[in-house]
Amino acid sequence: MLNSLLSNLIDRFSFIRKFKIYEFGENIGFPLIINFLSKFFKEDIDDNLIILSAYSGRLYIDNPKYLFEFLNKKSKNQVIWIAKNNEVISELKKKGFNVIPFYSIKTIKLLRKAKYIFSSHGRLDIPPIKFSSLTTFILTWHGTPIKTINLNLEKTYAYSKWNRIFKLKLEFNEYINYLLTPTKDKEDHRILAKAFKIPLSKILSSGYPRNDLLFVKNDEFIKKLKYKFEIANHIKRIIIYAPTFRDDFVFRFPLTELELRLLNDLLKKTNTTFLIKGHIFEEKIDMKKYDHFQLIKKDTDIQELLLISDILVTDYSSMIFDYLLLNRPILLFAYDLGEYVKERGMYYNFEEISPGPILFNGKELIDAIKNIEKIDKDFKEKRELIKNRFNKFTDGKSIERVLKFLNISFNNE
Known part of the structure; x- marks a missing residue:
């Protein structure tokens, strides 16, 4: 109900996105509230709980989608998709998949318990909770960058003094455990490491899960x-x-x-x-x-x-x-x-x-x-x-590589 109400209001009155107060509320105020609420839930990690989302919770596409469907088909883990879009929620429920709304207490509670979180765009895809140190966050990203991806990153709220004052940990380097890439070239890896301000050790050259379809x-x-x-x-x-x-x-x-x-x-x-x-x-x-x-x-x-x-x-x-x-x-x-x-x-x-x-x-x-x-x-x-x-790999087995690296079990038959 809350998920539907908030999403519909924002979509209906889209002009409010242009106001600075909305931008501050979305990028600092909302994360501050969610971060505070999440602390009331235990970091009771469930090793079988995997949560995925993509494109700010609005779409069911890209790397997380293909990981989600593979895991639903071939693993015994509890696999959950987070969505803002009611059409996505309805579509996934019809397919028999486990999906939860973006705006809900249940979602915050499950995120605090998740062993693995997969996301296409990072913090935008899921409620910005205080993550457990035992949770592994995998940024699948959505393409090897040709154009500069973080040209104005320093001007965003995620990299502002407010993020540091409230200790929200919104910067990529503050919560990413691994960043997926299909490339093998060291120069490409250095570009990614610099763009996301993460060490080279966090870059996982696995191939993109979405490309297994090709x-x-x-x-x-x-x-x-x-x-x-x-x-x-x-x-x-x-x-x-x-x-x-x-x-x-x-x-x-x-x-x-x-x-x-x-x-x-x-x-x-x-x-x-x-x-x-x-x-x-x-x-x-x-x-x-x-x-x-x-x-x-x-x-x-x-x-x-x-x-x-x-x-x-x-x-x-x-x-x-x-x-x-x-x-x-x-x-x-x-x-x-x-x-x-x-x-x-x-x-x-x-x-x-x-x-x-x-x-x-x-x-x-x-x-x-x-x-x-x-x-x-x-x-x-x-x-x-x-x-x-x-493309380091051309075998259509990128999903399997990612899961094996993370020690997530699946049926390979």
């Missing part, structure tokens, strides 16, 4: 996914466009009307559908004029879309490293590269780590799609090199 070779399963996303039977090729998040919350696909018509004609001629997947926090765009474009719900599990697609179009998103596991062509539609690098910053030289051509406008994008067979061949060797650098 190794599924079941035609019937893929057919079901295409049906789920309403892909017509006559469609012979699927392109997925999924750009990275923009700080202004605006989704852009900067093609002129003429270019959109030309691209739509090309898609029609080649029996291709063009799926568009925006970020969960970005505004929608309207593509109803064009019958070979399809907008995908923003809360959709991107891994399923990657699995069924034939070509990935993106920009600075770390999903390029995931997609390399499929050995399929990638187009980098980086129409604002110079501006983006200047404003956001990158850890790498973008050209050096680009496993496909960098395209700057609609004409180049259309031409690249027309010549995709040649591009596929020309970049095959570079894709392999970049794949091997940013």
Whole structure:
């Protein structure tokens, strides 16, 4: 009840997020209250209790989702998902999974007892309680960073004097035990360690659990996914466009009307559908004029879309490293590269780590799609090199690796 009420009020009156008092209340006031309340519950650790959550408790996706489903299927542990979103709660209950609301005393009590907590974004995903020193917190994260992830970290409340005054331990380095990464390169590990202000010893090179899905070779399963996303039977090729998040919350696909018509004609001629997947926090765009474009719900599990697609179009998103596991062509539609690098910053030289051509406008994008067979061949060797650098493992067993490292038992049959 409380979970539903608070979530609905915040969503309904979203303008209040712009006020400083709301920002302070959400990032300091709320954690202070939850931290205080949690101290009334014993640190009675249950070695079989595992709690997971993702994307501020709003979505059921990414690495925690795949760990959650694997554990439910193959372990005897008590596995619980935390959610703010009532649709997620309802969905998981229908599947027979154990799910609890974000805002509840029961949730605080269980978190104090949890042996393991898995989270995609850290403190944002779960109530900010005072964790037991016996609890192991695993930050699964949501992608190998290309763009600078902590550019304004020092300006956030988590890193402010208020966090230190109230001893809330909101900084990543104050509560993370392990950070998952798919990379093997020491330089990549140093970038992560510096960004999250954690020692190298806390970086676990295991592969991302979500990428185990990309190794599924079941035609019937893929057919079901295409049906789920309403892909017509006559469609012979699927392109997925999924750009990275923009700080202004605006989704852009900067093609002129003429270019959109030309691209739509090309898609029609080649029996291709063009799926568009925006970020969960970005505004929608309207593509109803064009019958070979399809907008995908923003809360959709991107891994399923990657699995069924034939070509990935993106920009600075770390999903390029995931997609390399499929050995399929990638187009980098980086129409604002110079501006983006200047404003956001990158850890790498973008050209050096680009496993496909960098395209700057609609004409180049259309031409690249027309010549995709040649591009596929020309970049095959570079894709392999970049794949091997940013993916230590290519066996589809990342979940098992994580669980074995943590000594979490499961049935391997």
